[in-house]
Amino acid sequence: MSTTDLIPRQDDRPGAASGARDPRPVDLPSLTGLRWTAALMVFFYHVHIVEYFGGRANDLVTFAFGVGNTGVSFFFVLSGFVLAWSSATAPTGRGVPRFWRRRFARVYPLHLATVAMALAMGFLLAPDTLPDRGPLTANLLLVQSWVPQVPYFQGLNPVSWSLACEAFFYLAFPLLFWPLRRFGPRCALPVAVLALAAVVTVPTVMELTGVSDGAVWAQYFDPLTRLPEFVLGIAVAELVRAGRWRGPGLTASLGLAVVGYFLSYQADYAFRTTACTIVGFTCLIAAAARADLAGEPSSWRGRLSVKLGEVSFAFYMVHILVIRTGEHLFGGHPKLPLWDGGLLVLAAAFSASLALAWALHTWVEVPGRRLLLRKGRGTSAAS
Structure with a gap:
């Protein structure tokens, strides 16, 4: 998720080295590489949902990626971290x-392009899925996740619900970030603790009050519910910046993230989306940032990982349209045997998603952002 794109890139004035009061440019390439890992988790989660595989192969995919949607939680925490890290001062x-x-220039050109693709797919393959005026307008305005109705928060390009959350986070960021930068690290630690407590409290209340598992909007899609993850990322970035983060190293953090991920699969529904993974994901983001600052080894800093991370937002936005196209062409969930068509269909879906992501990143996302920012500068100069 996020994103951003779904996740803000690091070409936006990356922040300070650890412990520096006056920020100086420091890239954190491992965070870009990690974005690709999270996007891939979400891709395989949707492969699981659409059931490209049947039998034991489906059981294996379900075990490995049945909670791959926790990758969106990773995006939200990472989004807060990178925005805070890349901001020399509070806006x-x-x-x-x-x-x-x-921020608008980051996300909207690609969002608009995938809306057009979703509409074209609907006209050609499934006219009955085309949205009414209300859901379409909400989607274009990036407010669809505020409406607890499936045609809104899952209409058109279903993954765009997370962009509505990110849009809300962006609007709130100046207000959220100002006190953290004003009062320094002594404020960041209690804010991080409170945000973490909020992430865990929401599913706990749902379980204790008997809220049904069907209340997926309040648990997963509501921007207010997801805001603490973003705030946690901001607070942790400030702790890392000030050299006051005391979390585990990169290897231990990765282990903690993996344990939390597979624990999610065993947990009750309300705890699956964030509660089990939030500590491990947060530690992994902070540890990867510290590894880059210290020049320590990192599996996500390689050229290929970083390049894939750069196209991860486009991949995230387009992959579900490719997977759903396959579903329509098969007339339903394929449920193919692993060695008798399943792997071939998976490879085709992945390759098509990656190729489209590269094309959208190259010809829509980057030039669209430049065009909007150039127009913005021209307007400001004229006024």
Whole structure:
């Protein structure tokens, strides 16, 4: 998720080295590489949902990726971390509209392109799935996740619900970030603890009050429910920046993230989306950042990992459209045997998603962002 794109890139003035009060440019390439890993988790989760495989192969995919949607939680925490890290100061005054314009330029060209693709797919393959005016308008305005109705938060390109959450996070970021930067690390630690407690409290309340598993909107899609993950990322970035993060190293953090991930598969429904993975994901993000700062080895800093991370937002946005196209062509869930068509269909879906992601990143995402920012500068100059 996020994103951003779904996750903000690090070409947006990356933040300070650990412990520095005056930020100086420091890239964190491992975080870009990690974005690809999270996007891949979500891809295989949707392979599981659409049931490309049948029999034991489906059981294996379910075990490995049945909670792959926790990758969106990773995106939200990472989004807060990178936005805070890349901000030399909290946006104030005229800087707030400029910040919002940059964020809009990050996400909207690609969002608009995938909306067009989803509409085209609907006209060609499934006219009965085309949205009414209300859901379409909400989707275009990135407010669809505020409406607890499936045609809204899962209409058109289903993964775009997370962009509605990110849009809300972006609007709130100047207000959220100002006190953390104003009062420094002494404020960041209690904020991180409170945000972590909020992430765990929501599913606990749902379990104790007997809220049905069907209340998926409040648990998963509601932007207010997901806000603590974003806030946690901001607070942890400030702790890392000040050299006050005391979490485990990269290997231990990866182990903690993996344990939390597979624990999610065993947990009750309410705890699957964030509660079991939030500690491991947060530690992994912070540890990867510290590894980059210290020049320590990192599996996500390689050229290929970083390049895949750069196209991960486009991959995230387009992959479900490719997978659903396959579902329509098969007339339902394929449920193919692993060695008798299943792997071939999976390879085709992955290859098509990656190829489309590269094309969208190259010809829509990057030039669209540049065009919007160039127009913004021209408008500002004229006024």
